[in-house]
Amino acid sequence: ASESGGSGTKPNPSSLAPVNLDHGDPTAYETYWSKVGERSTITFTGDQSLSYFANAKNLCWFLEPKLEEEIRRLHHVVGNAKVDDHFIIVGNGSSQLIQAALYAVSPSDQPQPTSVVSAAPYYSAYQEVADLLRSGLYKWGGDAYGFNKDEPYIEMVTSPNNPCGMTREPVVNRPQGKIIHDLAYYWPHYTPITSQVDYDIMLFTVSKCTGHAGSRIGWALVRDKDVARKMVDLMVISTIGVSKESQLRAAKILGVISDSCLLDKSPGLENFFEYAQHLMAARWEKLREIVKVNELFSLTEYPSEYCLFTKEFTEARPAFAWMSCKSDMEDIEKILRGHKILARGGKRFGSDPKYVRISMLSRDQEFNLFLQRLSSIHGITSGN
Amino acid sequence: ASESGGSGTKPNPSSLAPVNLDHGDPTAYETYWSKVGERSTITFTGDQSLSYFANAKNLCWFLEPKLEEEIRRLHHVVGNAKVDDHFIIVGNGSSQLIQAALYAVSPSDQPQPTSVVSAAPYYSAYQEVADLLRSGLYKWGGDAYGFNKDEPYIEMVTSPNNPCGMTREPVVNRPQGKIIHDLAYYWPHYTPITSQVDYDIMLFTVSKCTGHAGSRIGWALVRDKDVARKMVDLMVISTIGVSKESQLRAAKILGVISDSCLLDKSPGLENFFEYAQHLMAARWEKLREIVKVNELFSLTEYPSEYCLFTKEFTEARPAFAWMSCKSDMEDIEKILRGHKILARGGKRFGSDPKYVRISMLSRDQEFNLFLQRLSSIHGITSGN
Numbered sequence: 001a002s003e004s005g006g007s008g009t010k011p012n013p014s015s016l017a018p019v020n021l022d023h024g025d026p027t028a029y030e031t032y033w034s035k036v037g038e039r040s041t042i043t044f045t046g047d048q049s050l051s052y053f054a055n056a057k058n059l060c061w062f063l064e065p066k067l068e069e070e071i072r073r074l075h076h077v078v079g080n081a082k083v084d085d086h087f088i089i090v091g092n093g094s095s096q097l098i099q100a101a102l103y104a105v106s107p108s109d110q111p112q113p114t115s116v117v118s119a120a121p122y123y124s125a126y127q128e129v130a131d132l133l134r135s136g137l138y139k140w141g142g143d144a145y146g147f148n149k150d151e152p153y154i155e156m157v158t159s160p161n162n163p164c165g166m167t168r169e170p171v172v173n174r175p176q177g178k179i180i181h182d183l184a185y186y187w188p189h190y191t192p193i194t195s196q197v198d199y200d201i202m203l204f205t206v207s208k209c210t211g212h213a214g215s216r217i218g219w220a221l222v223r224d225k226d227v228a229r230k231m232v233d234l235m236v237i238s239t240i241g242v243s244k245e246s247q248l249r250a251a252k253i254l255g256v257i258s259d260s261c262l263l264d265k266s267p268g269l270e271n272f273f274e275y276a277q278h279l280m281a282a283r284w285e286k287l288r289e290i291v292k293v294n295e296l297f298s299l300t301e302y303p304s305e306y307c308l309f310t311k312e313f314t315e316a317r318p319a320f321a322w323m324s325c326k327s328d329m330e331d332i333e334k335i336l337r338g339h340k341i342l343a344r345g346g347k348r349f350g351s352d353p354k355y356v357r358i359s360m361l362s363r364d365q366e367f368n369l370f371l372q373r374l375s376s377i378h379g380i381t382s383g384n
Numbered sequence: 385a386s387e388s389g390g391s392g393t394k395p396n397p398s399s400l401a402p403v404n405l406d407h408g409d410p411t412a413y414e415t416y417w418s419k420v421g422e423r424s425t426i427t428f429t430g431d432q433s434l435s436y437f438a439n440a441k442n443l444c445w446f447l448e449p450k451l452e453e454e455i456r457r458l459h460h461v462v463g464n465a466k467v468d469d470h471f472i473i474v475g476n477g478s479s480q481l482i483q484a485a486l487y488a489v490s491p492s493d494q495p496q497p498t499s500v501v502s503a504a505p506y507y508s509a510y511q512e513v514a515d516l517l518r519s520g521l522y523k524w525g526g527d528a529y530g531f532n533k534d535e536p537y538i539e540m541v542t543s544p545n546n547p548c549g550m551t552r553e554p555v556v557n558r559p560q561g562k563i564i565h566d567l568a569y570y571w572p573h574y575t576p577i578t579s580q581v582d583y584d585i586m587l588f589t590v591s592k593c594t595g596h597a598g599s600r601i602g603w604a605l606v607r608d609k610d611v612a613r614k615m616v617d618l619m620v621i622s623t624i625g626v627s628k629e630s631q632l633r634a635a636k637i638l639g640v641i642s643d644s645c646l647l648d649k650s651p652g653l654e655n656f657f658e659y660a661q662h663l664m665a666a667r668w669e670k671l672r673e674i675v676k677v678n679e680l681f682s683l684t685e686y687p688s689e690y691c692l693f694t695k696e697f698t699e700a701r702p703a704f705a706w707m708s709c710k711s712d713m714e715d716i717e718k719i720l721r722g723h724k725i726l727a728r729g730g731k732r733f734g735s736d737p738k739y740v741r742i743s744m745l746s747r748d749q750e751f752n753l754f755l756q757r758l759s760s761i762h763g764i765t766s767g768n
Contacts, residue, residue, distance in 0.1 A: 034430075048409050091599075095518070096623045136520065214435055216627045234516065237516050245630050
C-alpha cells in the first residue's frame with residue numbers, strides 16, 4: 001500500500017486529520033432533518049418532566065406513553081416486527097438494553113456465570129458489556145460456532161449483522177439456550193424487510209433508525225412479563241429510568257417518520273426510508289466502484305430479496321462496509337490508518353485482521369474524503 | 385395506632401389512594417419553574433444533536449461543553465465544591481456515576497471483590513447497585529461502622545446523608561480505602577454550606593438540586609485523570625454516553641439558577657435557593673408541629689450552623705424526614721401504610737423498622753395530604 005499523487009499546493013496526507021469511521025455515528029441523515037424543519041421541532045418549558053415517573057401504572061413506569069405509542073405505530077407502518085403481544089421497555093440506547101436483557105435471562109441458580117455467545121463476526125460491544133463488571137451472572141463466551149456445552153447459554157443474534165450486514169439466525173440451537181435478537185439495523189433503508197419478525201426479545205434503537213444517536217434511546221420488545229420486569233429492575237437500579245426529554249423528542253421524530261410513509265399524512269414530507277435508502281444505495285455504489293478497480297480489497301456481496309415494505313427486490317445497503325484484503329497477510333486497519341482512514345479492525349469482532357468495519361453513516365463530506373483517500377491507495381486516482 | 389374522626393360524607397381512608405412518599409420525587413419545585421417561564425424554555429430542531437459526540441477533544445467526549453460550563457459556574461456561585469482541578473463526568477443520573485466510580489476505584493488485582501461500605505443509616509441504592517450484577521470487582525459490605533479488615537475497601541460518604549440529613553465524614557479510616565463522596569444534597573436549600581469541599585470524587589445530581597429528576601443528569605467531579613478515564617469507559621460501554629437533550633436542558637436550567645443568585649443578571653427572577661429554602665423550611669415547620677403534639681413519633685434534630693452562601697445561621701431542612709417511633713416495638717412503615725402513607729422503612733437503610741424515610745419533595749397537594757393523614761393518627765385532629 002502506498003500513497004500516490006500529490007503535487008504543488010496539495011498538503012501531505014500524513015499531516016491531515018484522519019477521517020474517523022470507527023464508530024457508526026449516524027450523521028448521514030442530518031440533511032433530511034434540516035429539510036423537515038418545524039415539523040420535527042420540540043420545545044420544553046422549565047416546569048416539564050420533573051418527575052421520575054412517566055406512567056406509574058405501566059410495568060415500565062418511566063416510559064413516556066407518547067413514545068410507546070409511536071414505537072408501536074412505526075412497527076405497524078414498517079411491518080418489520082410484531083408488537084401487539086410485547087411489552088415495550090425503553091433504555092439509554094440499546095447498549096443498556098443488552099445489559100438488561102442479559103441480566104433478565106441469566107439463570108440465577110448457576111454455580112458459574114452463563115456464557116454469552118454470538119456468531120463471528122459479532123458486534124464488538126457484546127464482549128465489552130458481558131465482561132465489564134466481571135459478573136457472576138454471565139460472561140462472554142466468544143464465537144457461537146464454537147459453543148457445544150450442555151449448560152445454559154445466551155446467544156446474541158444480530159440481524160442484519162453488525163459488522164457484516166448479513167441476515168442471521170441462531171447457530172447454537174441447543175437446549176437451555178436463551179436468544180436475544182438485536183435488530184438495530186432491521187429497517188428498510190439498510191436491508192429488505194423479508195418478514196414481520198416475532199421473537200421473545202427484540203432490541204431496536206433510534207440511533208440507527210432515524211440517526212438520532214445523541215438522544216440515547218433504544219427499546220426492547222419483550223414477550224414475557226417476568227423478563228420485562230427484570231429488565232425494568234436493571235434500568236431502575238442502574239439509571240432510574242431514561243431521560244424524559246430524549247423520550248419525548250424520539251416520540252416526535254418517530255412520529256415524523258411514520259407520517260412520512262403515509263401519503264395522506266405527509267404533504268411535502270419526503271418518505272424517510274426512501275430518502276435514506278437512496279442515500280445508502282448511492283454511497284454503496286460509489287464504494288463498490290472504487291473497490292472494483294482496486295486490486296487489494298473486496299466487499300461483502302448481498303443477495304437480492306423481496307422487501308415487504310418497498311414491494312421491490314433489493315439488496316442490502318448496510319450501515320457498515322465489511323471490507324477485506326484479498327491477501328490473507330495484510331492488516332487492513334493498519335493500511336487504512338496509514339491513509340488517514342480510521343476504521344475498526346476485524347479482530348475486535350472475533351474475526352481476522354484482514355477484515356475491517358467502516359461506517360457508511362458519516363456526513364457527505366467525510367464520506368467523500370474517505371472515498372478519495374481509499375481510491376488513492378495503490379494509485380487508482382491522484383486522490384484529489 | 386388507630387384512625388380517628390371521619391363522619392358524614394367523608395370517605396373511608398382505607399379506600400383512598402395512598403400518598404406515595406417512598407421515592408424522593410422532587411416535584412416540589414414545579415411552581416418555581418412555572419413562574420420562571422420562557423427563560424427556562426429550550427427548543428430542539430430535528431437536525432440537532434444526531435452525533436454520539438459532544439466534544440471529541442474532551443476526556444469525557446459525550447459531555448456537552450455548555451453543561452460543563454454551567455456546572456462549573458454554579459459551583460463557583462454557590463461555593464459548595466471546588467471544581468477548578470477536577471474533571472467533570474456526566475452520567476445518567478448519579479446512580480450511573482455511583483456504578484462508574486465503584487468500577488473506577490476497585491482494584492483489579494484482588495482475588496475477592498472489594499467491599500463497598502457506608503455508615504448506617506445508608507442510602508438504600510448503594511447495596512442494590514453494588515450487588516446488582518454479582519460483580520467480581522466489588523460487592524456490598526454493609527455498615528461501615530462494622531468494617532475492620534486489612535484489605536482494600538470503598539466507603540460511600542453521603543453528606544448530608546440520605547436518609548437522615550446529617551453531615552457525614554468517613555468512619556472507617558483505615559489504609560487501602562477509597563472514598564466516594566455523594567453530595568447530592570449539598571445545596572443551600574437543604575443544608576448550611578459550611579465549607580467549599582474538595583474531595584477526590586464528588587457526585588452531584590440535577591434531580592435534587594433543581595428538581596429535574598426526569599432528565600436523569602448527574603455529574604462527578606474527579607481529581608485523578610485515570611479514575612476519570614475509567615469512569616468514562618464504564619459510561620461508554622454501558623450507555624455510550626448521556627442524552628444530549630437532557631444535557632442541554634440541564635445546562636439551561638442550571639444557568640437560570642446561577643443567574644437567579646446574581647442580582648444584576650436576574651431582574652424579576654427570584655433566587656432559586658431562597659425560594660426552595662423557604663419552601664422546605666415551611667414544610668419542616670408544619671411537620672415538626674404535628675410530630676410535637678403526637679405521642680408516637682419523633683424527628684431528627686439538626687444543629688444550627690453558619691451557611692457561607694446565605695451568610696446566616698440555619699438548620700438543615702433535608703429532602704427526607706427520618707422519622708421514628710418512640711417505642712422500639714413498632715414498625716413505622718407499616719403504621720403509615722395503614723394510614724395510606726407510603727414511605728421507605730428503616731431496614732432498607734441498614735437501620736431499624738422503627739425508622740422510616742419520608743420524602744419532603746412532593747407537590748403541595750400530596751404534602752398536605754400527608755400532613756393531614758399523619759395528624760389523624762392517634763386522633764390529634766379529625767384529619768380533614
